[in-house]
Amino acid sequence: MERGADLIAWPPEGVSRVPYAVFSDPTLDRLEQERIFRGPTWHFLALEAELPEPGSFKTTHVGDTPVIVVRDRDGTIGALVNRCAHKGAMLCFEPCGKRENFTCVYHSWVYDLKGNLTSVAFRRGINGKGGMPDDFDQADHGLARLRVESLCGLVFGSFSEAVPPLAGYLGPQMVANIERLLDRPIEILGYHHQTMDHNWKLYAENVRDPYHATLLHTFFGTFRLNTLTMDGGIVLGQDGWHHISYSKKATDRQAGEYDGMRSVVQDFGLADPSLIERRLERNDGVTLAIQSIFPTCVVQQIHNSLAVRWLVPLGPKRCELHWTLFGYRDDDSEMRTMRRKQSNLVGPAGLVSMEDGLVGELVMRGVAGDPNKASVIEMGGRGIESTENSRATETSVRGFWHGYRALMDL
Amino acid sequence: MALDDAALFRRIEGFLISYVHCIDDDKLEAWPDFFTERCLYKIISLENHDRGLPLGVMECDSRGMLKDRIESMRRANVYEPHRYRHQVSALQIARRADGRVDCRSNYLVVRTMADGTMSIFSTGRYLDRIVLDGDQPKLEERLVVFESRRIETLLVIPL
Numbered sequence: 001m002e003r004g005a006d007l008i009a010w011p012p013e014g015v016s017r018v019p020y021a022v023f024s025d026p027t028l029d030r031l032e033q034e035r036i037f038r039g040p041t042w043h044f045l046a047l048e049a050e051l052p053e054p055g056s057f058k059t060t061h062v063g064d065t066p067v068i069v070v071r072d073r074d075g076t077i078g079a080l081v082n083r084c085a086h087k088g089a090m091l092c093f094e095p096c097g098k099r100e101n102f103t104c105v106y107h108s109w110v111y112d113l114k115g116n117l118t119s120v121a122f123r124r125g126i127n128g129k130g131g132m133p134d135d136f137d138q139a140d141h142g143l144a145r146l147r148v149e150s151l152c153g154l155v156f157g158s159f160s161e162a163v164p165p166l167a168g169y170l171g172p173q174m175v176a177n178i179e180r181l182l183d184r185p186i187e188i189l190g191y192h193h194q195t196m197d198h199n200w201k202l203y204a205e206n207v208r209d210p211y212h213a214t215l216l217h218t219f220f221g222t223f224r225l226n227t228l229t230m231d232g233g234i235v236l237g238q239d240g241w242h243h244i245s246y247s248k249k250a251t252d253r254q255a256g257e258y259d260g261m262r263s264v265v266q267d268f269g270l271a272d273p274s275l276i277e278r279r280l281e282r283n284d285g286v287t288l289a290i291q292s293i294f295p296t297c298v299v300q301q302i303h304n305s306l307a308v309r310w311l312v313p314l315g316p317k318r319c320e321l322h323w324t325l326f327g328y329r330d331d332d333s334e335m336r337t338m339r340r341k342q343s344n345l346v347g348p349a350g351l352v353s354m355e356d357g358l359v360g361e362l363v364m365r366g367v368a369g370d371p372n373k374a375s376v377i378e379m380g381g382r383g384i385e386s387t388e389n390s391r392a393t394e395t396s397v398r399g400f401w402h403g404y405r406a407l408m409d410l
Numbered sequence: 411m412a413l414d415d416a417a418l419f420r421r422i423e424g425f426l427i428s429y430v431h432c433i434d435d436d437k438l439e440a441w442p443d444f445f446t447e448r449c450l451y452k453i454i455s456l457e458n459h460d461r462g463l464p465l466g467v468m469e470c471d472s473r474g475m476l477k478d479r480i481e482s483m484r485r486a487n488v489y490e491p492h493r494y495r496h497q498v499s500a501l502q503i504a505r506r507a508d509g510r511v512d513c514r515s516n517y518l519v520v521r522t523m524a525d526g527t528m529s530i531f532s533t534g535r536y537l538d539r540i541v542l543d544g545d546q547p548k549l550e551e552r553l554v555v556f557e558s559r560r561i562e563t564l565l566v567i568p569l
Binding site: 095188189190191192193194195196197216218219222265268270271272274275320325336340341343344347348349351354355357358361 | 453454455457458461463464465466467468469470471472473474475477478479481482485486487488489490559560561562563564565566
């Protein structure tokens, strides 16, 4: 099997350096599909709430591979490669819906909700002529299936038989944050989709980087929604593959650390402060928690704005970020209004998050021409460890590259 | 005296033309004045709109929130300089029993970046509810239903 190390060299400093080549090399991109997206990893597929009844389905992608997530007649959720066994045509091109079965439009091969091939048009031919060979066995031509596991209504899938069960893959602290945010029935508020002209790993870095959050995203600092002077920390899972960055707004003890920085705009008061009205929903005091699940899933709590995000690479130089925002079914009307207003903070037009679409593109253009040079990732040291009292660190970025290198053998 | 249908159409059409010039000519500080004090301005994907999901990429329910968007855009947010050019067409209007006017029109926005890159950034429908303050139209509600599903990089200038 091809190794990443056969394709590019990693600098001897280890994960405190990231060679620019990883953001543009097309051969690495191909290997990532095999070793990461179809490798021993779990990928977010859907929320159970999106699949309310038997036959409910949603289409998505795991890396390049098109996938159908579907609730079967017995209530279980499965994931099938969205590809007819005959010619390889996509079976389903709607984003979601409800089906009795999956019928290919091309030659009318029919699959049941478990992906079994149940009928082949003209299998016996017409008037005794043509048709499939006598030894053609439908049982050999079902849809490829992914392993599927759910955690608190988040459905994950994997192409790997070797990957540990989901809870073991995530580790107890990652599971605990999901249990914390998905502790009661949810309601889908809607979707965002955002294409960005940069390598998917630049977003994977960005979301694990609490160092930039309050510097780039001026809105955060100006309205003290999140600053590094609040109590908070970084919790790593699985040797740093996953992370949670959290903060507690009530503990802000700012003493001039942000003075004179671009990230705090003076004299900017909101004409309508209802935008940032919020409610503490849990007694843990956590007002912001960004959780990454290797490789491409993010679970977000920014005050009362809750979302799952996931990223799909579109070749080495482009990617699409998907967001599913949700609230709880028992939200009162005031809470519903708050979540809707706070949704202005996130997404492609998010007052806080819009810059994330930009910075990856700036890096992509900046690193062009020098694949052998490397970025410097030394904030908070050169190692990979949780930091319970500081977020002035890039430890979780190094953790991502640790996981990446392990899977890519690089 | 109430405007007759043709005069009302011309008045609203002129108002909506002024709206896009205001945005396209980067006079965004005047943009909130196209709305009533309590209002709804929401940019929502066709996907969410058709499925009855409330999430928009931008949602403001007061003129103050519209002003805050512009203030944030001018002073807080970071983005590469760019301009829009709106093409608006197919305006239809219908008087409501309560004196307000329902309008719909199509829009197409070409975005030009500072480096010269041009793209069709967004297309869709404006679904408006307009009130007349004397003869002066104001948007009480503007729903921008965009059809592309996805936003390219980011959206900071309103549509």
